[in-house]
Amino acid sequence: MSTESASPPKREIPARTAALVVAAGRGSRAGHGDTPKQYQLIGGAPVLARTLHALDCAGTIDAIQVVIHRDDMPLYEACMAGLSLACTLLPPAIGGETRQRSVLLGLRALAQHVPDRVLIHDAARPFVTKAVIDATLQALARGDTGAIASIPVVDTLKSTSFGTNRVDETVDREQLRIAQTPQGFRFDTILAAHEDAARGGPGDLTDDAAVAQWAGETVRFVAGDPANVKITTAEDLMQADRKLTLENWAARGDIRVASAYDVHAFEAGDHVMLGGIEIAHGKALKGHSDADVVLHALTDAILATLCDADIGHHFPPSDPAWHKASSDRFLAFAADRVRERDGAIAHLDTTVVCEEPKIGPHREAMRARIAEICGIPLSRVSVKATTSESLGFTGRGEGIAALASATVRLPFCPDETD
Known part of the structure; x- marks a missing residue:
């Protein structure tokens, strides 16, 4: 049998719960030079390292697969130096030109480890808690094919015509939720949905729940956390650093x-x-x-x-x-x-x-x-x-x-x- 046709060996994860951390973005809105936001320091440690530590501390994840940009291997290796995790940290996968493509490549890398469940999480959300992770996994344990962390919209919402700055109407916020990560899925289900979307889907979608819904799957909300913010701008980085620095000093x-x-x-x-x-x-x-x-x-x-x-x-x-x-x-x-x-x-x-x-x-x-x-x-x-x-x-x-x-x-x- 030729090596080209041989399938990669299956290497099972004991409880088969994996986390896929998307860290392939450029983070241009963070405004910190050439270093992507996931490698910027907050409270003295890289954002990505803090995110992985938070996932690991939940105690319910068996392996973590990080997806990085092809140019970021030196940054990734420096970020991982000295980081000790109880779960298995798999070799990083190389991402694609969009988030959706990066997730697909990460899922393909995970497939050889045959996980049952996968939590897809943004590298730039370092404040995720055990409660949010547990709620997502519990929804999957009840038989849901997909579950996403979310929080209610508490501010009044207004709509406007593009470019006019005129208030057109007040939007009913009762039916709206702010989507967060992690977003959890049965592994085979979300991999198949991403593969189908890559072959001829509706274009680039902004999260994995949208991919699952496009493929006809049902996704349910679970309780998120207002503190589970996504670091996007330079101000977000400053606020996160300030929060962690204050916590560090208070603990000492x-x-x-x-x-x-x-x-x-x-x-x-x-x-x-x-x-x-x-x-x-x-x-x-x-x-x-x-x-x-x-x-x-x-x-x-x-x-x-x-x-x-x-x-x-x-x-x-x-x-x-x-x-x-x-x-x-x-x-x-x-x-x-x-x-x-x-x-x-x-x-x-x-x-x-x-x-x-x-x-x-x-x-x-x-x-x-x-x-x-x-x-x-x-x-x-x-x-x-x-x-x-x-x-x-x-x-x-x-x-x-x-x-x-x-x-x-x-x-x-x-x-x-x-």
Whole structure:
């Protein structure tokens, strides 16, 4: 038997409930450059990653098939990096020139896994809930061939003649619903409907319920959720990011503030490392590592918010592994320790105490580098400088000191014990 005529092997999904996530669009209305909206960040994570996580959290989906644009594989792979799902994430399918075509190609990719049911969902709806998913699947379990999430129209609707802006009439909203996704179907039914539509259907339809209805199938409404919005515009992205950011901060109600101090003496050299950048100077700072006094102080301040010892404990100067090491490794380690606790760095502040070099010309570069190392916005990093009015070792030009403070937010654990 020739390989051309052989059918792909069937690989069954245990409970045979699949989700098909349509992520092949360009998202031009979102207005964020060349990156499609499904890969834009909201609350620190890509829209698509949040959508897949929401579907997975329902606990009733066995496999997810994502349909992507042919040019988006690098974006997709970056989006999936670090995403852990309980269900099976199948290799992505490549979509077509329209949403309807993309869904068909996704359904064909799913066919080899013989699912019983499929939930077709927009990648740009990251706020879908377990209740909406369960309602859709329950309708299919009752024997419906199709079910779609929807919400009532609550605003008064008016119709107008095209281009006139004149109110012609008030539309009765009692019979109207706003369609959402997921839209659930018996798999064989919706695949056959899409195949028929592709062979000679009514043209491009805007959702899968319309395809099923065109094929003569009955589709029923189930309760959707007003929060299950579709991200379409740049304003939608901003609102979604704001919502998630506020939720993230609210969930981290354990606010901790700590301070730290570090000092390094001068030795012969031609530059100093301060705040992660190299600054030309007539002397160098003496230390086992690169002696970046600013990053050392910030590292200790962050570790202190976690009650996690100090830089010398984690990177002892007696260890040759850290000889001449770049101090950005120390600060990144401290920031990672915060993330491991599901925390967030809310603010970092440092004051550099020295007569020379002048810090002002390098302040913004230092802020940017510190923000980059810690993975936080530039607006959450402050760098200041002062002299000691020619007093003490800094005033005599014998070294540089740095004071730092860190504000960290951790999840509140009322039952936490020593």
